Amino acid sequence: MSKIEITLTVNGEQHTDEVEPRLLLVQYLRDVRRLTGSHIGCDTSNCGACTVILDGDAVKSCTVLAVQARGGEVTTVEGLIGPGEPFTPVQQGFHQEHGLQCGYCTPGMIMASTALLTENADPTDSEIRHALEGNLCRCTGYQTIVNSVRWAAEHPDGVVPDRAATNGAHQ
């Protein structure tokens, strides 16, 4: 199959690659860029494990062709923080509130939650549940995920109050 040249920015770095027109953005990210944090959990765009932020919006990267992202700016879970930087509020919220178990859906959940809080800094529990309806988790039953997003909303600087800062966090 003939290939098409695309240039796009991923996690702040510009890349130019030749890709097949049928290549999905998630496959480009995982197989070409070797950013394996975005996961694949379905083939019908239901699970949201591949959610990334494209030009400011949360998108399921399995519903976007790599060529459609040409010229775009993509942020994956790997791009949220640099080495040694503190967790974002959403990452810290998932840690503090046990918003993950196996961790497979987690990158997609974190990216969708990050996009939600950009649009709505103080969502209700119901708004959180509806905003995440495109992301499936099989481990948590979602309540701790809702708690995690609320933690992030209530701690916009991501700083853990002293009382809870006992362990686990790497900053």
Add this chain to the structure above:
Amino acid sequence: MSLIGARVLRKEDPNLITGRGQFVDDITLAGTVVMTFVRSVEAHARIVAVDTSAAMACRGVLAVWTAADIQGMATLGLPGLGRPLLATDVVRFVGEPVAVVVATDKFIAADAAELVVVDYESLPVAASLTAALADGAPVLHGALPGNTVFEQPFVDDLAAVFAAAPHVASLQLVNNRCAAVPIEPTACLADWGPSGLTLWATFQAPHHLRNTVAAYFGIPQDTMRVITPDVGGGFGAKINFVPELFLSCALSHKVGRPVRYTQTRSECQVLMYHGRAQEHEVHVAFDDDGALLGLRVRVTQDQGAYPDPTGMGLPVLTTAMSAGCYKIPHVAVSWRNVVTNTTPVAAYRGAGRPEASYLIERTVDLVADELGLDPVAVRRRNFIGHDEFPYATHTPLAVYDSGNYAAAMDELLTLFDYDALKADQAARRDDPDAKLLGIGFSTWLEIAAFGPPGSLEAFGHLASWESVQLRVQPDGSAIVYTGASPHGQGTVTTFAQIAAGELGIPFDKISVRHGDTATIPQGIGTMGSRATAVGGEGVRNASVQVVERAKGIAAHLLEADVEDIVLDGDGFIVNGTPSRSVAWSEVAWKSFQPLEIPTGTQPGSLDITVFQQVPNFSFPSGAYCCTVEIDRGTGEIEITGMYLVDDCGTVINPLLAEGQVHGGVAQGIAQALYEHVVYDESGNPQTSTLMDYLVPAACDLPSFVSGRITTRTPNNQLGAKGIGESGSVGSPPAVVNAVVDALSHLGVRHLDMPITPLAVWSVLADASANGGSITGSEVA
């Protein structure tokens, strides 16, 4: 300081929230090629011919195998009813692999698989228990006269008990077939080179996989290594020996390169073994007060196309636990295992116990309904007393260890105002504009902590212990190596908590390693709610032994009697003389130096391996209540309250224990209201994508209100019973009891799962057409 019971945040999280987790499909070795199946589109057919020539001609295709290429390779499962790695002569379910393609990338493999031409000659299909058990049903396996693989008849059908009873009632129940749907589907990567075989797999029991695959190929275990890196959920469905685990190895050997297999979701829905899929016939005898006098249960288990050893055991567990937490003087059970033209059935979270709790909790509600008694009162009337343990049931398999079922009910009733809810329910029934309210209880019991010697051996495991190696490093940090390889449970955190409490070494200086047969001495795995109650107990035990040895070294260094040495903070002191102390780091360092340790002590002695056994199963229990509102116009069901009291014995980490309950309850609600694997009459799967199979999202589930009581198990020193499966055992009957309760004034006695809005709407429409109550034929 003990960390047992502390709300400690997880050590696992930092990698997983930054995209640094490592799942099987994230791993690439040099030269990796990809394997893809050609899957049957027929549920039952003779394979006339398979033409692979066009696929073989594709550039980048390295191999195409059919049944002809696996001759001499053993089948999986039961002798005589075994499943071949690739369908041989006959296909028995839609999705069964007929051929496998290996190519240099997944796109070429997928394109080539499309070019394989399979010529089928259709056979009559038995895609349901009814069809498989009908007279003249097509027989799936020539080794059998019919489709019943095994039948355990009643020893005594309790005819006399039922004849003499003041009341009898019966229920026909379907326990709907479910799919586990871990968000990570099956994936494996096999690398069989000249020096041996390494298999990366998303699997719950790496050593079990190593033992089985090495034996399958007749290779010595020292040349085979299994690695289960981060595993994206399992729920019981990742302990089954499916063909892809063996074919990836065989094909790596054949093509001389690492071979990767990554399942798509629609493949996973037909290839990953399903769960539940039982039908129950229940008869109950009782007196005027609601005392249960006799219970007769017959279970018919759908095994799918090929009986799996775990699948064969499901009705054993269901019938063992059929009496739940009640004193029933006479219990009779019978079961049969039946093959059908569907995906095989095996363990799914709870594996036989959710079916048991469902049948007994539905039955108790039926008794209450028949007598016009409160379901809480009927439960209390029949509870086994807290002072009656150990409690012998109708089977030696289940001797209940401990519990306090009345106390759990007491605790549950503190979480909401039951009388107010009942008053609200009555008021709503009189107001045609109000939604109907239902209140459902489940005082459930399950069997966990698998298990005592012999229990897992029956399912093909090496043994039933769990291994732990505890190794103190020269700097005084420690590593726990466990065979109980987790997939989301948080074992890395809880085992470090247990070890920290016993050792006195800080939590932050204890690592827990798992999931690699090359570094973990031996192991069994994580399933059957066993990791903490068996593996965690091993961590405690190993820690106690290490401390004893360390005290000997500390006594030598402090020139004191070993009896006088006690742990104090991150080190040891002479009892009563805190100034005479030695730090753990010094004891650890010197434990490796022959000149610093007592004569006769081996260097490196602070390294203990334990094969932890337990004398009995444990029996976690709880009391749940679900409240629902039902829209009279649409039949929509909304869960308005989910109250959860668990008793799992000692809790190591309440944050994680609650997480386990939430996840299990979510899956239980899903079974009750949303999820159902459906086949049409021809055996075509109707639910093979997440468009059709309704895994609930955040907006489909309620918030949970949790309570807890604690009765320790006597089976281990920790007192921990296990928590992994509780939620999925306890919640389905609570939800169904609530929906039936909401509709009971209309004459509804039972509705099968999943209870859809359509099913409820049909009941309401029927009642409205019949002037307020329904006709009996279609309910119960």
